[in-house]
Amino acid sequence: MESTFRDFRQEFSNAYPGDKRRHLRFLLQDYIPIGVLARTNISGMELFNELQNKGVIAYNNVNVMSEIAVLTENAQAKASVQNYKTEVGAQYDRSGTSMYLSLYRKNLYKAIIAMTEENGGDVENLVGFYGLRHLGHQNKWDVVFHLEKEVELKDEQKSLTSFANQLNKTAKSILIGQEVSRPITRGATPMSTATDGLQFAGPIGGVVTDSTSTTSRPTPATTGTEVNxxxxxxxxxxxxxxxxxxxxxxxxxxxxxxxxxxxxxxxxxxxxxxxxxxxxxxxxxxxxxxxxxxxxxxxxxxxxxxxxxxxxxxxxxxxxxxxxxxTPYRQNIMKFGRGIGEQDVTKIDGYYNTPVKRYESSWKMIYDLEFRNIIKEKNIKEFIALLKKLKLPSTAESFE
Structure with missing residues (x-):
């Protein structure tokens, strides 16, 4: 079965040659680190091998590939999936615990398809808005890939709205004309038959519906902490x-x-x-x-x-x-790390370190200072007093 599965992955990969590989690199960001995807010479077979290694796909479940085939309207890929499912037959896993593309990624993909690349179009707007002229001439896939890689574009309302405002009416409507983060329906695509899996303990409350489904699903009225x-x-x-x-x-x-x-x-x-x-x-x-x-x-x-x-x-x-x-102490430490700015880190670095360590982030500074017992729960009052002496009152408030 492994050789059959390998042949299928290669056949599916062959359905996305050349520029179509960009579509795969974009769609697989839900599961493959963007640093790996950034390798421009990575092959489709390597991408699907990554999915297999991460347990996203297996010989008896290729639902992510099935969704990709449908979403990209690739007839060759769809036929490949259908043939493979037929060959696997009764061994195919229909339990509903497999992976799928997120609704955010599917909607963003559709929006990119609707984007324009000609002079004065969506790509030019994005390049100007995000200051990307140093990248040279880019197509829309590379621009969006770069924005996600640099965390300029992410699945948050403010980020999506800023991005969508640079797009034409159709693309913008696709992206923010619907709730991009609503739960997707398992089995929403023609090739998928999975059902919901995760159930939390506790009584059942209202229902949540999804734009891709005609059914409703229960959601807990109270928070349970158990899963299968x-x-x-x-x-x-x-x-x-x-x-x-x-x-x-x-x-x-x-x-x-x-x-x-x-x-x-x-x-x-x-x-x-x-x-x-x-x-x-x-x-x-x-x-x-x-x-x-x-x-x-x-x-x-x-x-x-x-x-x-x-x-x-x-x-x-x-x-x-x-x-x-x-603990309250650890909660305050996290609040401190999220709220402190680069200039604040530089001041604290300069006070404690000769020569300075030039921490790359607030987290590296906190980890180092805790490791050296400079920051610890027993002496937190002294550390707060230091922050105030360094004229960093807003960071000191994280501990109050």
Missing amino acids: EDDFKLLKMIVSAYYDDRNCLIMLRVLFGDHVQTQQQQTINTTIDFLNALAETDDLSSDDISIIFDTINLTGQYGLQREIQAQLPSFPKVKKIPISTF
């Missing part, structure tokens, strides 16, 4: 991919400073390493995923909530959930 084992594995994968794609590891080192010891952190290189470490200490389990809620709240990465909801629609709105797994 399959959805727990999927949840960890989504969380890990999201933070890794955004190079958030150093921020997570600070966040989990009270949960994962410094010595153990030295062996951690990816978000999934952190999640597995938390699972080992029972801080995270399928019986209690509260720390995921708190992590999203304390890092302010609410786009992750939408990414999870796109595949696991019962996931709750975490803003309404009180922090329960982090």
